[in-house]
Amino acid sequence: MKKIAGILKDFFALHQQKVFQATAPGRLDIMGGNTDLAGSLLLQKPLDSPTTAYLAISDTPAFRWQLYVESEKVAEFETDYASIIGEFPTLNYDFVREQVLSKENSQLALPIIAITLLFFESQNIKAEGIDLIIATELPLKQGVGTQASIEIATLKALADAYSCELGADNLPSLALQAENVLVTNPTGGGAQFASYFSKHHTLTVFRASPPEIFHPIEVPDTIQFIGIGTGIDTTFLSESYEIYRASIFMGYTIIALASGASLRDLEVAFNTNNRSSLPYRGNVGEINPSEFEDKFLPLLPDSLSGDEFYQQYKYSIDQVAFIDRDKTYSIRNCTKHPVYENFRVKLFAQILKNYSTEFQDYSNRLNLLGELMYQSHQSYTECGLGNDEANHIVRRVKEIGGGKGLFGARITDAGNGGVVSVLASGIAGPEKATQLRQELEQEFQKPLAYFV
Numbered sequence: 430m431k432k433i434a435g436i437l438k439d440f441f442a443l444h445q446q447k448v449f450q451a452t453a454p455g456r457l458d459i460m461g462g463n464t465d466l467a468g469s470l471l472l473q474k475p476l477d478s479p480t481t482a483y484l485a486i487s488d489t490p491a492f493r494w495q496l497y498v499e500s501e502k503v504a505e506f507e508t509d510y511a512s513i514i515g516e517f518p519t520l521n522y523d524f525v526r527e528q529v530l531s532k533e534n535s536q537l538a539l540p541i542i543a544i545t546l547l548f549f550e551s552q553n554i555k556a557e558g559i560d561l562i563i564a565t566e567l568p569l570k571q572g573v574g575t576q577a578s579i580e581i582a583t584l585k586a587l588a589d590a591y592s593c594e595l596g597a598d599n600l601p602s603l604a605l606q607a608e609n610v611l612v613t614n615p616t617g618g619g620a621q622f623a624s625y626f627s628k629h630h631t632l633t634v635f636r637a638s639p640p641e642i643f644h645p646i647e648v649p650d651t652i653q654f655i656g657i658g659t660g661i662d663t664t665f666l667s668e669s670y671e672i673y674r675a676s677i678f679m680g681y682t683i684i685a686l687a688s689g690a691s692l693r694d695l696e697v698a699f700n701t702n703n704r705s706s707l708p709y710r711g712n713v714g715e716i717n718p719s720e721f722e723d724k725f726l727p728l729l730p731d732s733l734s735g736d737e738f739y740q741q742y743k744y745s746i747d748q749v750a751f752i753d754r755d756k757t758y759s760i761r762n763c764t765k766h767p768v769y770e771n772f773r774v775k776l777f778a779q780i781l782k783n784y785s786t787e788f789q790d791y792s793n794r795l796n797l798l799g800e801l802m803y804q805s806h807q808s809y810t811e812c813g814l815g816n817d818e819a820n821h822i823v824r825r826v827k828e829i830g831g832g833k834g835l836f837g838a839r840i841t842d843a844g845n846g847g848v849v850s851v852l853a854s855g856i857a858g859p860e861k862a863t864q865l866r867q868e869l870e871q872e873f874q875k876p877l878a879y880f881v
Contacts, residue, residue: 432500433497433500433564436495436497436502436562437483437562440483440495440560440562441483441485441560446485446486446487446560447485447486448483448484448485449483449484449485449586449589449590450481450482450483450484450586451481451482451484451582451583451585451586451589452479452480452481452482452582452585453479453480453482453577453578453579453581453582453585453624453625454475454476454477454478454479454480454574454578454624454627455475455476455478455480455565455567455573455574455575455577455578455620455624456473456474456475456476456573456574456577456578456620456623456624456627456633457473457474457476457573457654457656457841457848457850457880458471458472458473458572458619458841458842458850459472459473459474459632459654459777459841459850460472460770460773460774460777460778460801460802460805460839461473461619461635461770461771461774462770462805462809462839462840462841462842462843462844463617463670463673463674463809463814463842463843463844464617464714464766464767464770464771464774465617465618465619465635465636465637465638466615466616466617466637466638466674466677466747466749466767467638467677467681467712467713467714467767468636468637468638468709468710468711468712468713468714468715468767468771469636469712469714469767469770469771469774470634470635470636470643470714470771470774470775470778471619471623471633471634471635471636471637471774472632472633472634472646472774472777472778473574473619473620473623473627473632473633473635474631474632474633474648474654475623475624475627475628475629475631475633476567476573476574476656476880477881478565478566478567478880479565479566479578480563480564480565480566480567480575480578480579480581480582481563481564481565481582482561482562482563482579482582482583482585482586483561483562483563483564483586484559484560484561484562484583484586484587484590485559485560485561485590486557486558486559486560486590487557487558487559487560488558489509489558490509490510490511490556490557490558491507491508491509491510491558492506492507492508492509492510492513492542492545492558492559492561493506493507493558493559493560493561494506494507494538494541494542494559494560494561494562494563495561495562495563496537496562496563496565496579497562497563497564497565498565498566498567498568498569499565499566500564503537503569504534504537504538505534506532506533506534506535506537506538506542508529508532508542510556512528513525513528513529513542514546514556515528519550520546520547520550522610522611525542525543525546525611526539526611526612526613529542537569539611539612540576540579540580540607540608540612540614541561541563541579541580541583543607543608543611543612544580544583544584544587544603544604544607545559545561545583545587546611547603547606547607547611548584548587548588548603551599551603552591552593554591559587561583561586563579563582563583565578565579568658568878569662570662570663570847571658571662571663571846571847571848571878572663572841572842572843572846572847572848573656573842573847573848573878573880574620574623574624574842576620577604577620577621577623577624578620578624580604580607580608580621580624581600581601581604581621581624581625584600584603584604585600588600597625597626597642598640600625601618601621601622601624601625601626601640602618602640604618604621605618605621605622605640608621609748609749613749615670615671615674615749615750617637617638618635618637618640619635619637620842622635622637622640622642623635626642626645628645630647630648631645631646631647631648632645632646632648632778632781633645634646634778638704638710638711638712646778646781646782647781648781649781649784649785651854651855652781652784652795652852652853652854653852653853653854653858653859653862653881654850654851654852654853655850655851655853655859655862655879655880655881656841656848656849656850656851656878656879656880656881657822657848657849657851657862657865657866657869657877657878657879658847658848658849658877658878658879659816659818659819659822659840659846659847659848659849659877660818660873660875660876660877661816661818661819661845661846661847662846662847663842663843663845663846663847669813669814669844669845670814670843670844670845671750671751672756672758672759672813673759673763673812673813673814674747674749674750675735675745675747675750675751675752675758676758676759676760676762676763676764676812677713677763677764677766677767678745678746678747678750679733679738679742679745679752679758679760679764680713680729680760680761680763680764681711681712681713681745681746681764682695682738682742682744682745682746683725683728683729683742683760684708684709684713684716684725684728684729684764685707685708685709685711685746686742687724687725687728688708688709689708690707690708692742692743692744694706694707695707695743695744695745695746696743696744698711698746699744699745699746699747699748702748704746707746711746712767713764713767713768714767714768714770714771715771716768717768717772718768718769718772721765721768726761726765729760729761729764729765730760730761731759731760731761731762732757732758732759732760732761733757733758733760734754734755734756734757734758735752735753735754735755735756735757735758736754736755738752738758739752739754759812759813762808762811762812762813763812763813765808766808766809766811766812769804769808770805770808773801773804773805776797776801777798777801777802780794780797780798781798792831795831795836795837795852795854796831796836798836798837798852799831799836799837799838799852800837801837802837802838802839802850802852803823803827803837803838803839805839806819806820806823806838806839806840809839809840809844812844814840814843814844814845815840815844815845816840816844816845816846818846818873819840819844819846819847819849821869821872822838822849822851822865822869823838823839823840823849825865825868825869826838826849826851826865829861829865831854833857833858833861834853834854834855834856834857834858834859834860834861834862835851835852835853835858835861835862835865836852836853836854836858837851837852838850838851838852848878848880859881863879866879
């Protein structure tokens with residue numbers, strides 16, 4: 430902290446600016462993960478490791494930014510607004526993205542520039558000079574919502590600096606908009622909303638389509654959700670996640686047409702991004718598993734190329750994930766994942782809500798929670814979002830078992846790497862999880878992130 434204090438003094442001393450400060454946490458995905466885009470529920474635990482934004486308005490029309498991870502500078506970026514905005518009458522997202530990505534350190538800077546520009550646009554403020562330092566205790570590209578916490582902390586600081594009341598829904602929605610339309614990252618927004626609405630010792634309950642936060646769930650004192658890193662970052666998962674996302678909406682088109690929607694209905698929903706009049710509001714996650722198996726599962730092909738899809742079905746209602754005519758999509762497995770995951774999340778939440786009821790078998794309830802996590806993990810794998818290291822960690826947790834305090838585990842967030850969420854209980858569970866992490870570090874020959 431002393432090091433950051435010195436950095437702040439040097440960075441902001443030039444103009445003796447007033448510095449606005451805001452914090453936001455990361456999150457550990459407990460259940461739901463990548464199904465928010467399809468209307469399924471997410472359960473997410475806030476992490477104690479914070480991200481802090483230090484922001485000042487400067488006299489020069491430029492954006493100046495530095496990123497520190499655990500007090501070490503990992504990136505910096507500086508640009509004048511004229512070169513990235515151009516002379517368009519309104520914000521041209523494609524132009525901004527192209528200009529920013531042509532510069533050094535642009536991948537990390539683009540989301541921050543995106544939310545800054547969208548903030549100015551949403552508040553009808555002419556772009557002003559922004560000096561910004563981000564300091565986070567969270568690792569990058571590990572699937573624990575680090576980028577979302579950076580975005581939420583920055584937006585909080587911007588709102589404070591300009592005395593703007595963005596509101597509980599608008600602030601995380603603005604971060605989601607920046608990710609989807611300017612960064613073109615196909616995220617569902619769960620991390621952004623969890624970062625904003627987080628509450629200690631609870632799980633945030635979120636549904637993305639449309640964005641909705643429900644009453645948080647208290648975590649019983651005897652339960653701990655622990656994150657163990659795989660050592661594989663999520664930098665290169667975007668392609669497989671986009672294929673997964675596109676597959677779901679391709680499956681939804683088949684379901685919607687079988688449920689009475691017309692191609693015109695799908696076209697209008699795509700153009701307006703309004704799905705309210707479509708079957709299941711455009712969300713396969715709202716279909717009950719029994720109805721899905723009876724009516725729709727037999728209609729879904731195991732796989733379909735993008736070209737075959739366009740020839741037969743014409744439209745997807747998703748504005749974010751691109752369907753490549755030359756790629757093959759796993760329609761059945763990807764479409765059924767949010768259907769069954771939503772059911773698992775609801776059951777998981779209900780067990781936690783009633784956990785302290787009298788006359789119950791706690792070990793049986795822990796085994797049920799763990800089984801739901803194992804099922805979720807297997808479903809990820811069937812969607813093509815698994816990971817060898819994550820599979821190994823989950824197998825080790827199974828081998829250790831509930832008798833030694835570890836009851837369940839699953840890969841988290843978008844999959845393909847990042848962190849495995851582990852369900853531990855009692856005194857023995859967390860101790861065994863710590864020991865497991867140490868053993869895995871020796872096996873993998875690298876340090877692994879650990880979150881409690």
